[in-house]
Amino acid sequence: MSVSNTAANPRDPESGVTAPDTAAKGRSTPELGEPVFDVSGLSVVYGTNRAVRDVDLKVGPQQITAMIGPSGCGKSTVLRTLNRMNDLIPGARVEGKVTYHGEDLYAPEVDPIEVRRRIGMVFQKPNPFPKSIYDNVAYGPRINGMRGNMDEIVEQSLTKAALWDEVKDKLKDNAFALSGGQQQRLCIARTIAVNPEVILMDEPCSALDPIATLKIEDLMYELASEYTIVIVTHNMQQAARVSDRTAFFTASVDEAGDRFGNLVEYDETSTIFSKPSDQRTEDYIAGRFG
């Protein structure tokens, strides 16, 4: 665990945090702080299907926010609204408001390309390019015209992603030769290389074995000192282990019989897992922990 020493860092144990310790490796929950994302009244429509309705959520800086809930309840959909990846899905429409540092992400003058450069994303299945390890990491800096020593950028990014020691002697090898867990860390390195402020992760460990999963969790924990992280996971222990705040989503059915996803409860992770205020949250957590 590395915690930087800037006074403003909400992870700093000296910064007057009063919240009780969470299950998350015994560290205390930072205060929410000035929100990075402020989602209010968010609904997402796919064609005619109003798949997610009325979500309100604030994501704090340099902390890990987890989204949990049964499959199909709209976690990925909500995550994609945070960096406008839904724009790429034909027929998808976003209603309500999402602000990023107070700026409306969906204002007509906002360039989604720049949004995605600042708000990176790691996907469920590791998806490196069919290129060398080096070229995978260098891709983002190159297209974004980043100046500086590319070798250095690549090394730094791989180091931050805890992969450098494993690949430093085979940077020219094809990325497909790596194991699944290494590929996922490469994808994280690739995302870091463009210097984003936020990293969104959509079930980043669901295709990995338990050991690779733990490595990614450790990595997330390290990265949270520098980056704001929002992670979708179906693994509740994972949410409990790594996150500061947890949003529990579920699928509901409206009067017309249509299924839709909605946010049930959002709170500090320790609260969600110890004394949730909604019965559905309690049932879900209890059921899973059985």
Next chain:
Amino acid sequence: MPTEAPEAPQAPEERRRGTLTSGRGRLADPIFKWIVAGCGTLVLIILALMVIRTTSEAWPVFAKEGFFGFLLGDEWTSGGSRTEITGTYGAWPFIYGTLVTAAIAIVIALPLSIMVAVYLTHMAPPRLAKPLSYTVELLAAVPSVIFGLWGLHWFLPNVMRPFFDWLEGVLGWFFLFEGPVLGVGYLPAGIVLAIMILPIMTAIVREVIAVQPLDQQMAAYAMGSTRWEVITKVVLPASFSGIVAAAMLGLGRALGETIAVLMLIGGSQAWGASLFGTGSSMASHIAATFGEATPETRTALMAIGVALFLVTMIVNILARVIVWRLGQTKGDAAV
């Protein structure tokens, strides 16, 4: 639950009936293997017989002109003998015509086919993309004589001729575009060849691009790529070997195309650097003169056939070497 169980659960000793050596696999797989191997060998034998037969028939011409004398000589004067070779046979004008028209065709068709394929897969509205793709595939099935007729009677006078006159006016000082513009010639033949091979190349490139994994493209978008960057830096590089395969197929067709070239290349036995000049390709020359050829000339036409086979093979091998070399330097797993 079924009321009658036709096969009652067997006792363990029942399940051990028979021997381990009596299964179907011992016979079926070897038979299948032999059938497939036999077919493969048959193809090789037919190919070998064809090569041996044409080469031996053409042998007297190679013997008289010398192998390279035949390939590089540019005089072609038929003799009328039945028993020996009395004329002079140099195939260079036809080899040149073949290479130039095929080169024009591929230079035009390759970028166009990539652009059309990218449009069909990434830009066209879905409602338009389907019918357009079908149309492209349909065009690939149009017989070449139709392209030849259309090229000669409509496309040449109405589109190409005015374009050539303009081109000659602007670039006439450059040796490739030196006048006079005659109408038929290398350039119109090459352009119609390009149009002919465009559909099949587009169909292949489209297919290759369409199967590129979406998750890699999403990853590129998520790093702030524009659509242009996703296509040129992720999709096309990953499609590289497929694009080369399409180019090779198109090139093969262009090299061997007979009838459309015959109608448009001008049919002369000359050769020259200007793309407006007339000439013949190997295939078009064989087709144009085989009917009335003397026995001696037929032998020489056989030799052109052998040369065409060689040229096609060399071009293919070169293309493969290029793919292999580029694949090595790029660390491309797909090659």
